[in-house]
Amino acid sequence: xxxxxxxxxxxxxxxxxxxxxxxxxxxxxxxxLPHNQRVGxxxxxxxxxxxxxxxxxxxxxxxxxxxxxxxxxxxRVSVRLHVPSNAPQAxxxxxxxxxxxxxxxxxxxxxxxxxxSRADNFPALAKLADCLExxxxxxxxxKVVILTSYHFGGAELGGNGGEEVWARxxxxxxxxxxxxxxxxxxxxxxxxxxxxxxxxxxVVLWEPGEFHHCMERNDENYLEMEGYETQSSGxxxxxxxxxxxRADFPEGIPYWKSFMFNFWMHHGHPLGGGWVMAPxxxxxxxxxxxxxxxxxxxxxxxxLAPTYHLREHRGMILAxxxxxxxxxxxxMFGILGAARESVPPVEVHGHxxxxxxxxxxxxxxxxxxxxxxxxxGRMPQEEWHQLLARSKxxxxxxxxxxSPSPYDALCLGVPFINSVREWDENDPTNREKWQTQQDGLKxxxxxxxxxxxxxxxxxxxxxxxHREWIEEDWLVKAKALVAERYQDQEEYAHLxxxxxxxxxxxxxxxxxxxxx
Numbered sequence: 460x461x462x463x464x465x466x467x468x469x470x471x472x473x474x475x476x477x478x479x480x481x482x483x484x485x486x487x488x489x490x491x492l493p494h495n496q497r498v499g500x501x502x503x504x505x506x507x508x509x510x511x512x513x514x515x516x517x518x519x520x521x522x523x524x525x526x527x528x529x530x531x532x533x534x535r536v537s538v539r540l541h542v543p544s545n546a547p548q549a550x551x552x553x554x555x556x557x558x559x560x561x562x563x564x565x566x567x568x569x570x571x572x573x574x575x576s577r578a579d580n581f582p583a584l585a586k587l588a589d590c591l592e593x594x595x596x597x598x599x600x601x602k603v604v605i606l607t608s609y610h611f612g613g614a615e616l617g618g619n620g621g622e623e624v625w626a627r628x629x630x631x632x633x634x635x636x637x638x639x640x641x642x643x644x645x646x647x648x649x650x651x652x653x654x655x656x657x658x659x660x661x662v663v664l665w666e667p668g669e670f671h672h673c674m675e676r677n678d679e680n681y682l683e684m685e686g687y688e689t690q691s692s693g694x695x696x697x698x699x700x701x702x703x704x705r706a707d708f709p710e711g712i713p714y715w716k717s718f719m720f721n722f723w724m725h726h727g728h729p730l731g732g733g734w735v736m737a738p739x740x741x742x743x744x745x746x747x748x749x750x751x752x753x754x755x756x757x758x759x760x761x762x763l764a765p766t767y768h769l770r771e772h773r774g775m776i777l778a779x780x781x782x783x784x785x786x787x788x789x790x791m792f793g794i795l796g797a798a799r800e801s802v803p804p805v806e807v808h809g810h811x812x813x814x815x816x817x818x819x820x821x822x823x824x825x826x827x828x829x830x831x832x833x834x835x836g837r838m839p840q841e842e843w844h845q846l847l848a849r850s851k852x853x854x855x856x857x858x859x860x861x862s863p864s865p866y867d868a869l870c871l872g873v874p875f876i877n878s879v880r881e882w883d884e885n886d887p888t889n890r891e892k893w894q895t896q897q898d899g900l901k902x903x904x905x906x907x908x909x910x911x912x913x914x915x916x917x918x919x920x921x922x923x924x925h926r927e928w929i930e931e932d933w934l935v936k937a938k939a940l941v942a943e944r945y946q947d948q949e950e951y952a953h954l955x956x957x958x959x960x961x962x963x964x965x966x967x968x969x970x971x972x973x974x975x
Contacts, residue, residue: 553659554591556965557584560655568648576612576642587639599637602929603659605652606630607643608666608720615642619840622722624863625738628755629664629720632925646673650702653712654966657958661929663712664720664736667727673702673712674729705953710966714954715937718928722861724750729954730937731944736928739861744891744898751928756921757863761870764844770873772805773815775850776832777865777875777896781820783858784829790857790878790896796830816854819843844871852876855896865897877901 561584570578587603590596606629613620614627633640639659643649646669653660665673677700701708703717719728719735724747726735732749742748776795778784786792795816802814817833824836835846844867847853853868855878865875879901881894895901937955945951959966 550591550594553656554588556655557588557591560584560652561588563651563655564648567651568643574612574644576615577644577648579615580641583639583641597637600639601659602661603639603641603652603656604633604929605641605643605649605660605663606720607646607649607663607669609644610666610720611642612644617840619843621738621859621861621863622720624757624760625722625755626720627759628757628921629753629925631756631759632922635922636926638929645669646676646702649673650712654710657710657965658961660716662933663717665717667719667721670717670719671727673717676700676702704956709956709959713934713956713958715933718751726750729951730940733936733940739899744901753924753928754921755863757866757870760840760844761867763841764848764871766872767849770851771849772807772812773817773850774799774802774852774854774876775847776816776818776820776854776856777859777862778818778820778856779859781828783820783856784832788858790880791854793830795832795856799831817846817850819846847871847873857896860896861899862897865900875900877903 561581564577564580564584568574568577570576587596587600590600606626608626610618610620610622610626611630614623614630630640641652643652649663649665649669650673653663699708701711704711704713714728714730715734717728717734719726721735722738724737724741724745726732728734732747733751735750736753737747737750738753738755740752740754741750742752783789784792791798799814799816804811804813806812815833816831817835818828819835819837821828821834821836824834828834838846847864847868848871850873853865853873853875855865855876857878857880865877868875875897877900878896879893880896883889883892886892890901893901934955934957941947941951941955945954
């Protein structure tokens with residue numbers, strides 16, 4: 460339908476000018492005329508192709524205008540959340556925090572050649588977020604245990620030192636109990652994890668050195684304390700600098716959630732030995748009665764090696780370093796050769812086989828050894844188990860102390876000769892007064908050998924101790940200890956501080972994250 464118009468009232472659809480002339484943006488001759496002398500654009504009579512050009516041109520103009528007005532967006536973490544309609548809102552927020560943390564961990568603390576166990580953190584966080592969104596997490600799965608010690612990473616790499624054996628057992632126990640575990644290599648990645656999900660973290664298990672770094676970190680020394688780090692930088696932290704809780708840094712990691720992973724008996728924890736995990740029941744044979752006995756199991760490694768009824772005519776010496784054969788550390792110095800010769804030969808396939816003593820100490824096979832001992836050189840763990848399983852005994856010579864290897868021997872049915880280094884000359888048979896190479900076994904009757912291969916009871920006790928440790932109300936215990944030991948003095952109040960309220964983003968700044 461046509462439309463009336465006059466020169467004083469320009470209307471959309473005026474036919475006065477050609478389609479091309481009507482587009483001021485394309486060089487219309489009326490582009491500079493006063494408003495009352497212009498006429499509208501006849502959109503209905505315009506050719507379709509030019510109509511599309513006009514619309515596109517206007518769209519581009521609006522886009523450029525918006526880009527100029529709104530500055531470039533700052534980089535932010537963006538997480539897509541798929542929440543089922545029946546999922547509780549609290550679970551949805553928890554899942555968002557976990558997914559944000561997962562992304563930040565990938566960006567700030569990726570896995571490296573020596574920190575490869577960090578790669579396990581990403582699927583663990585994804586699994587946790589998924590079950591939170593779906594509302595299917597069990598109670599243990601919602602609890603995150605942070606493992607801050609290079610020994611846990613070493614255990615995942617296959618390390619076989621005493622600390623790695625203990626760490627491997629702890630990892631296995633936590634996984635069997637279905638706790639979510641995250642691996643850290645420094646105090647700042649530990650802090651970042653904690654501050655995002657503080658209410659989900661019941662305990663942090665620290666390497667003593669990293670715990671003390673965290674305890675000492677403040678506004679004045681933080682640059683120096685992060686100087687040795689490369690990837691694990693604390694540069695992400697702004698504002699007040701800290702790590703563990705203190706009066707002016709309440710969002711730090713609580714002391715009462717912090718436990719030390721220490722194979723030996725010293726600690727340095729302000730709350731005392733009850734916050735120090737122990738691999739052995741030190742209370743049963745030392746004066747350190749307050750250590751938290753966690754224990755460990757060697758079942759997974761031991762059961763991979765077969766047991767043998769017929770063993771080679773030899774003994775295997777427990778000593779991983781050549782220096783353990785030196786006089787000051789060798790409680791059997793000068794008598795190993797005579798001991799070997801005192802064992803009679805046996806007939807094997809019609810020939811007499813003399814008794815041998817072998818050792819894996821030394822870097823190379825055939826390394827110089829005292830008293831006719833045969834060196835096999837260092838070997839992979841699987842081969843070491845095979846060598847032990849085919850031997851008739853494991854012989855202790857004094858060091859290393861508290862090694863897990865005697866437990867491997869017992870599991871394989873191989874007797875262990877536990878070297879006694881000190882005793883009471885007036886009461887020599889009193890084992891309570893002995894100091895041996897493996898004090899955890901000094902009360903065992905000889906031969907120190909398990910009668911069966913069953914390790915079920917040891918494993919179950921280990922799981923129980925891990926569960927009881929995590930489920931303990933450590934804040935209550937810390938408050939009682941501060942009241943008793945420090946008489947509730949204000950300067951020690953931070954050792955048993957309550958957790959601040961946890962916001963939607965944990966203790967982190969909401970501005971750090973994009974609204975979802």
